[in-house]
Amino acid sequence: MEAYNLWQEYYLKRDLAIKDELIIHYISLVQKIAKKMAYSLPTHMDKEDLYSHGIFGLLEAIDRYNPNLGIPFTGFAVKRIKGAMIDGIRKEDWLPVSVRKKAKLIEQAYQRLEMQLGRNATDEEIAMELKISLEELSQWLRTVQIITILSLDETLSEEEDFYLKDNLPNPESPNPVDITEEKEIKAILGKTLAELPEKEKLVISLFYFHDLSNKEIASVLELSESRISQLHTKAIFRMRGKLARIKKMMR
Secondary structure (H helix, E strand, O other): OOHHHHHHHHHHHOOHHHHHHHHHHHHHHHHHHHHHHHOOOOOOOOHHHHHHHHHHHHHHHHHHOOHHHOOOHHHHHHHHHHHHHHHHHHHOOOOOHHHHHHHHHHHHHHHHHHHHHOOOOOHHHHHHHHOOOHHHHHHHHHHOHHHHHHHOOOEOOOOOOOEOHHHOOOOOOOOHHHHHOOOHHHHHHHHHHHOOOHHHHHHHHHHHHOOOOHHHHHHHHOOOHHHHHHHHHHHHHHHHHHHHHHHHHHO
16 A cells, blocks of 8 residues: 555554554664664664664654645654654763763864854864864764764753754755745854855765765765764864854853
8 A cells, every 4th residue: 555545544543553554664764764873873882772762753753643734754754763762862871971071072162262263173273272182082073973963953952942953954945035034043053054164064964964874975975984974073063162152142
C-alpha cells in the first residue's frame, strides 16, 4: 500500500497493524539519523542506545502526524527523532563534565576574541587565548564534537522555546522575500552564518541543508573526515559566540 494511503487509513482508524507498516516504511530514517549523529559520539557511548531513542521519536511522530496538513512526514519526523536521541544523551549524562567545560571555554574564547578583533579569529589566536598549543586545540575540538551536534538543537535559553536549527535561514531558499518577513532573530542567524569563513559555511550548508554526512562532505570537498569535523565544530562555536554577544547587546 502506498504511504499516502497508509497515512489516511491510520489517521482515521488508528489501527496498530497499519502503524506497524508505517514503522517499517520509515525505520530507515531512524537508521540514517542515528548513523549521522553517531559519527561524532565518543567511543564510550552506546550507538545502539541512540538508535533505540530514535525509535521512540519515530513512534511519537507517527502518532502526532496529520497527513491532511500537507507537510511531508519526513521533515516532520526528523526533528522528533533527533530530539529523542538528544534527550537520551542528556538523560544518560553521556557527556563528562570535562567535555562540557572545554566546550564552554572554546565558545567563550571565540566570543571574546572575535568581538575584540571584529573578524573571524584564526586557530593560532584561539589557541593563544586558551593558552594551549595548536595541537591541543585540535584535540579539544575533536573532544567536543558531540557538543556541536547538540548545539543547533538546543534552545537559546531555558526560557525560550526557540531552536537554532529550525531558524537558520537556508541560503538557497527560492523565496528570499519570505526570509525577510521572518522574525528578527532569523536575520541575526542568517548574518552569523554569512560571516563564517567560506569552508565552514559550506560544511554547515551541506550538513544541515543538504543532509550530507561528514564522510560525504569530505568526499565532496576532497578533505579528510577529521578536517570536516573540525570545520563543523569551529563553525558552531563561532555562531554560538556571535549569538551570545548579540543576546547581551539586546538585554
